[in-house]
Amino acid sequence: MTQQPEVAAVLGGGSFGTAMATILAQNGHTVRLWVRDPETAAAINNDHENPRYLPGTELPEGVQASEDLIECLSGASMVFMAVPSKAFMEVLTQARDHVPEGTLVISCTKGIYADGFLLMSQLLVREWPHTRVGVLSGPNLAREIVERKFTGTVIASADADLCKRIQQALSCDYFRVYDSPDMFGVELGGALKNIYAIATGMAAAVGVGDNTRGLLITRSLAEMSRFAARMGGSPMTFLGLAGVGDLIVTCSSSLSRNYQVGYLIGQGHTVEQAVAQLGQTAEGVNTIRLVAERAREQDIYMPLASGLYEILFDGKPLPQVIARLMQGEHNHDVEFTMGSA
Ligand SMILES: NC(=O)C1=CN([C@@H]2O[C@H](COP(=O)(O)OP(=O)(O)OC[C@H]3O[C@@H](n4cnc5c(N)ncnc54)[C@H](OP(=O)(O)O)[C@@H]3O)[C@@H](O)[C@H]2O)C=CC1
Ligand SMILES: O=C(CO)COP(=O)(O)O
Numbered sequence: 001m002t003q004q005p006e007v008a009a010v011l012g013g014g015s016f017g018t019a020m021a022t023i024l025a026q027n028g029h030t031v032r033l034w035v036r037d038p039e040t041a042a043a044i045n046n047d048h049e050n051p052r053y054l055p056g057t058e059l060p061e062g063v064q065a066s067e068d069l070i071e072c073l074s075g076a077s078m079v080f081m082a083v084p085s086k087a088f089m090e091v092l093t094q095a096r097d098h099v100p101e102g103t104l105v106i107s108c109t110k111g112i113y114a115d116g117f118l119l120m121s122q123l124l125v126r127e128w129p130h131t132r133v134g135v136l137s138g139p140n141l142a143r144e145i146v147e148r149k150f151t152g153t154v155i156a157s158a159d160a161d162l163c164k165r166i167q168q169a170l171s172c173d174y175f176r177v178y179d180s181p182d183m184f185g186v187e188l189g190g191a192l193k194n195i196y197a198i199a200t201g202m203a204a205a206v207g208v209g210d211n212t213r214g215l216l217i218t219r220s221l222a223e224m225s226r227f228a229a230r231m232g233g234s235p236m237t238f239l240g241l242a243g244v245g246d247l248i249v250t251c252s253s254s255l256s257r258n259y260q261v262g263y264l265i266g267q268g269h270t271v272e273q274a275v276a277q278l279g280q281t282a283e284g285v286n287t288i289r290l291v292a293e294r295a296r297e298q299d300i301y302m303p304l305a306s307g308l309y310e311i312l313f314d315g316k317p318l319p320q321v322i323a324r325l326m327q328g329e330h331n332h333d334v335e336f337t338m339g340s341a
Helices: 015-026 038-047 069-073 085-098 120-127 142-146 160-170 183-205 210-230 235-239 241-252 257-266 271-278 284-297 303-313 318-325
Strands: 007-011 030-034 063-066 078-081 104-107 132-137 151-156 175-180
Touching (some): 015 142, 015 160, 104 120, 104 160, 151 160, 151 183, 175 183, 183 210, 257 284
Parallel strands (some): 007 078
């Protein structure tokens, strides 16, 4: 797509921020990647590699990294937020005075903010009301993006002009960007699927069959849809890339960090051991806690999320939870489409 080059700031130099910076630089935009570790910044600028998060991948020379947040934001017409959800609010506070009115701000973060159970776009709208907000989500493993594997994503916002500009900025021969007006649904899908990636990773570790994997992924979609409906969202959005698409990839790929955490727990590690061994972001651990608590408070039937909560945080044995799941109270298929959510 042809367009004027943009100046883009990418906040967060982990695997996904680096992947977004790579596409933007390849597409001819000016890119400044904010990393808080000066050694990583130097490695990106001098060796064109992010050795901690994407070792072995050569980055375009146009990806310029800095640990100076203000320098990164200076003159940026678009800002991509790619820090973990636990750091999101802190970064918004640090950057607030350096993001001018009308800047496009896109959240790539797939998590939930505990205080008020807010999605990142809701935090953005609250904290930076002078900006134009969108969400990018879909089946988007960072490692595969930098390897130029064909990938689709969704830019979601009620702001149609924002969607068009982001489509133009990111589209290329291996990255296809769809749009959606349903920012809440797209973002909720990206956050919720991490729960079920942990479940399928755990199931894989204990050697379940393919029938079981089909059962687990499909009932995960049912559970996500039921939750979305109760939160006032449209489960229809979950039929798209940011729902089913991301659920399939994250629940079946050993590149997914949430799947890896689940696998380690299934092998007998504690949550703390699994997270420490991973050494990268696995949003699902926190999301399970928040969603299971919310489901309990609002009486939403979410046996998978609740069962995971019991395994991870109450120390319940996996076989006991599986036995209960197999005898659950609801037994209608696709009941969430029949208005019985
Ligand atoms: N990786 C992927 O395939 C995808 C990830 N996402 C989402 O993107 C978000 C980021 O994930 P990802 O890039 O994978 O995470 P990584 O674990 O790869 O990297 C996290 C990055 O955030 C930085 N960071 C952590 N805390 C802070 C802080 N307080 N202030 C500033 N920077 C901080 C880390 O810096 P440091 O190294 O200094 O700790 C690191 O650069 C997550 O919500 C994830 O769900 C979305 C799509 C795909
Ligand atoms: O969101 C992702 C793929 O779409 C990445 O998943 P993980 O965070 O589990 O690696």
